[in-house]
Amino acid sequence: MNLAVQIGALRMQNPVTVASGTFGYGVEYARLLDLNQLGAVTVKGICLGPVRGNPTPRTAEVASGMLNAIGLQGPGVDGFIAKYWPFLKELTVPTIINIWGTTVEEYAEVARRFDALEGVGALELNVSCPNIKEGGAQFGTDCKLLSQVVAACRRATRLPLITKLSPNVVSIAPYARAAEEAGSDALAVTNSYPAMAIDVETRQPKLANVTGGLTGPCIKPIAIKLVWEAAKAVKIPIIGMGGIQDATDAIEFLMAGASAVAVGTANFYEPQTALQVIAGIRSFMERKGIRDVREIVGSVITDR
Amino acid sequence: MLEELVQILANEREVGAYFRLTLLAPEIARRVQPGQFVHIRILPMRDALLRRPFSVFQAAGDNLSILYKVVGKGTAVLSRMQAGDQLGALGPLGHGFTVPKSSGEKPLLVAGGYGMAAMYLLAQRSPRPGVVFVGGRRRVDILCEQEFRALGWDVCATTEDGSYGHRGLVTEPLVTELRRDAKRKRLFACGPTPMLKAVARIADDFDVPAELSMDEHMCCGVGVCLTCVIPVKSADGWEYQRTCTEGPVFDSKEVLWEVPR
Ligand SMILES: Cc1cc2nc3c(=O)[nH]c(=O)nc-3n(C[C@H](O)[C@H](O)[C@H](O)COP(=O)(O)OP(=O)(O)OC[C@H]3O[C@@H](n4cnc5c(N)ncnc54)[C@H](O)[C@@H]3O)c2cc1C
Ligand SMILES: Cc1cc2nc3c(=O)[nH]c(=O)nc-3n(C[C@H](O)[C@H](O)[C@H](O)COP(=O)(O)O)c2cc1C
Ligand code: FES
Numbered sequence: 001m002n003l004a005v006q007i008g009a010l011r012m013q014n015p016v017t018v019a020s021g022t023f024g025y026g027v028e029y030a031r032l033l034d035l036n037q038l039g040a041v042t043v044k045g046i047c048l049g050p051v052r053g054n055p056t057p058r059t060a061e062v063a064s065g066m067l068n069a070i071g072l073q074g075p076g077v078d079g080f081i082a083k084y085w086p087f088l089k090e091l092t093v094p095t096i097i098n099i100w101g102t103t104v105e106e107y108a109e110v111a112r113r114f115d116a117l118e119g120v121g122a123l124e125l126n127v128s129c130p131n132i133k134e135g136g137a138q139f140g141t142d143c144k145l146l147s148q149v150v151a152a153c154r155r156a157t158r159l160p161l162i163t164k165l166s167p168n169v170v171s172i173a174p175y176a177r178a179a180e181e182a183g184s185d186a187l188a189v190t191n192s193y194p195a196m197a198i199d200v201e202t203r204q205p206k207l208a209n210v211t212g213g214l215t216g217p218c219i220k221p222i223a224i225k226l227v228w229e230a231a232k233a234v235k236i237p238i239i240g241m242g243g244i245q246d247a248t249d250a251i252e253f254l255m256a257g258a259s260a261v262a263v264g265t266a267n268f269y270e271p272q273t274a275l276q277v278i279a280g281i282r283s284f285m286e287r288k289g290i291r292d293v294r295e296i297v298g299s300v301i302t303d304r
Numbered sequence: 305m306l307e308e309l310v311q312i313l314a315n316e317r318e319v320g321a322y323f324r325l326t327l328l329a330p331e332i333a334r335r336v337q338p339g340q341f342v343h344i345r346i347l348p349m350r351d352a353l354l355r356r357p358f359s360v361f362q363a364a365g366d367n368l369s370i371l372y373k374v375v376g377k378g379t380a381v382l383s384r385m386q387a388g389d390q391l392g393a394l395g396p397l398g399h400g401f402t403v404p405k406s407s408g409e410k411p412l413l414v415a416g417g418y419g420m421a422a423m424y425l426l427a428q429r430s431p432r433p434g435v436v437f438v439g440g441r442r443r444v445d446i447l448c449e450q451e452f453r454a455l456g457w458d459v460c461a462t463t464e465d466g467s468y469g470h471r472g473l474v475t476e477p478l479v480t481e482l483r484r485d486a487k488r489k490r491l492f493a494c495g496p497t498p499m500l501k502a503v504a505r506i507a508d509d510f511d512v513p514a515e516l517s518m519d520e521h522m523c524c525g526v527g528v529c530l531t532c533v534i535p536v537k538s539a540d541g542w543e544y545q546r547t548c549t550e551g552p553v554f555d556s557k558e559v560l561w562e563v564p565r
Binding site for chain 2: 021022023024028029031032044052053055056057058059061063064065066068070073216217265267268269270271272
């Protein structure tokens with residue numbers, strides 16, 4: 001049985017990774033699960049320098065999901081390399097580094113810095129974070145800016161580039177095509193959905209940032225549709241994510257056209273989810289007599 | 305740190321809105337240190353997905369117990385669960401209290417409401433008894449006083465409405481005690497944030513060390529999501545640290561109560 005998939009030049013031994021920002025830098029979960037069983041480890045978003053992030057409260061639980069406005073707290077490139085890379089580089093599975101910046105030049109500079117680091121699996125460009133004032137979502141909701149960012153990073157590195165798209169657009173197809181044409185090797189679909197919740201006792205928003213990103217099982221049907229539309233628009237592979245809790249959810253993404261999937265919010269309440277998803281995909285394939293996971297990709301039957 | 309599916313052995317009302325939950329959780333019970341917590345997945349909550357953090361109250365052999373107050377969705381569902389039901393438990397988590405030494409300072413514990421739960425293991429494992437200052441709004445908020453006395457500790461209770469013990473705030477008899485003699489004392493506190501802030505100020509006034517267990521909203525409980533951060537002094541001014549990982553227990557001198565501008 002083959003579970004391995006190819007995301008550009010990045011080979012994953014199985015189609016399951018974890019979503020950026022929901023798995024720290026891997027090391028935090030290393031005592032709870034064997035990271036080398038994953039398809040890849042994807043780390044929290046990193047920009048050039050250290051970032052403190054937003055004031056609290058930063059997250060709030062909502063029905064079948066959560067809101068977050070962490071504000072991309074992180075150690076910056078140097079802090080990451082000093083503190084987390086020694087652990088990550090020893091893993092037998094690849095690390096996908098999620099990067100962001102506030103200008104096109106900054107994105108490219110971060111990409112250049114990681115290009116010089118031996119052993120990185122791929123770079124994921126976060127052009128879709130709803131929780132910071134500059135950068136983030138503005139690049140993901142403007143096709144021209146998106147092309148510029150991807151093209152600049154393309155020039156800055158030979159590493160596989162995965163462009164992580166925003167769900168907050170009228171149609172995802174032009175963004176998917178813009179990223180592909182600018183040289184992206186793959187897409188990640190989707191980031192969190194802009195949203196808000198209010199505490200009626202205090203009349204205050206539940207997040208200090210007022211609005212945040214909605215994630216978890218409640219966004220899954222939206223994400224499935226986005227993956228399906230993006231897959232029809234491009235030839236490059238897609239990593240699908242949004243609310244995956246079990247193998248059935250993951251297989252839905254594969255059938256919609258994703259070549260791999262990422263488990264996000266579910267890690268917070270069930271750290272074993274990604275491993276359970278891998279085991280579940282395997283037993284689904286056994287049950288259906290499928291020998292290669294790639295046979296599932298895009299296999300949804302839309303005419304009836 | 306590990307994850308177990310654990311069985312409820314007992315889940316009974318203690319008093320008022322407070323419940324005592326006993327779990328069969330051998331791996332966590334064996335490892336837990338005073339001030340650490342467990343992150344509980346309440347499976348029947350359905351559309352509320354996140355785990356809830358609770359201090360480990362007592363640990364004996366394979367059993368571990370929690371003292372909790374029903375305050376919202378999760379704790380309400382939890383209070384209706386029964387012996388034989390299962391919960392997901394992740395723990396023991398966090399950085400706990402420093403266990404006192406027999407030759408060291410005299411421990412003074414300050415607890416508000418369910419903050420008492422975080423204190424029991426500390427009192428039990430301390431080689432020298434001290435005083436527990438426990439406060440609450442009303443009589444029902446004063447928990448497990450007898451269990452602390454049974455460990456040989458003095459208990460000084462205060463209620464805001466005067467229905468039990470001294471009338472007033474828990475920090476008032478603490479100040480009286482420190483005025484009498486503040487030498488070679490160490491404070492340990494767990495309770496609502498305004499109480500912790502008051503304890504930090506008192507510790508400063510009397511120049512006694514204090515360890516505070518902070519109560520912040522959590523999501524992952526293991527340091528990855530960055531929900532639970534508080535501003536803490538650092539080499540270059542201040543930084544956000546995680547209550548679930550660097551805490552929940554912090555040195556009172558390090559905690560900044562507001563984010564510097
Ligand atoms: C380290 C630590 C130890 C704790 N120990 C105890 C204990 O021993 N006994 C006890 O009764 N309670 C304890 N708490 C508080 C307990 O976690 C909350 O009362 C509980 O999460 C409320 O859940 P709910 O679904 O009933 O409330 P809801 O208000 O419905 O919860 C909504 C969300 O807010 C969070 N939340 C609400 N109140 C709090 C709070 N005070 N602190 C943290 N998160 C909160 C919930 O976890 C949930 O994510 C502790 C909290 C922390 C951080
Ligand atoms: C707390 C939190 C932090 C996140 N941080 C990042 C981040 O740093 N960079 C990024 O590209 N996406 C980030 N995301 C988005 C996730 O990677 C993922 O796209 C999204 O959560 C959808 O998947 P899910 O529903 O399975 O969580 C974050 C999500 C959450 C919940
Ligand atoms: S609760 Fe996730 S980092 Fe502390």
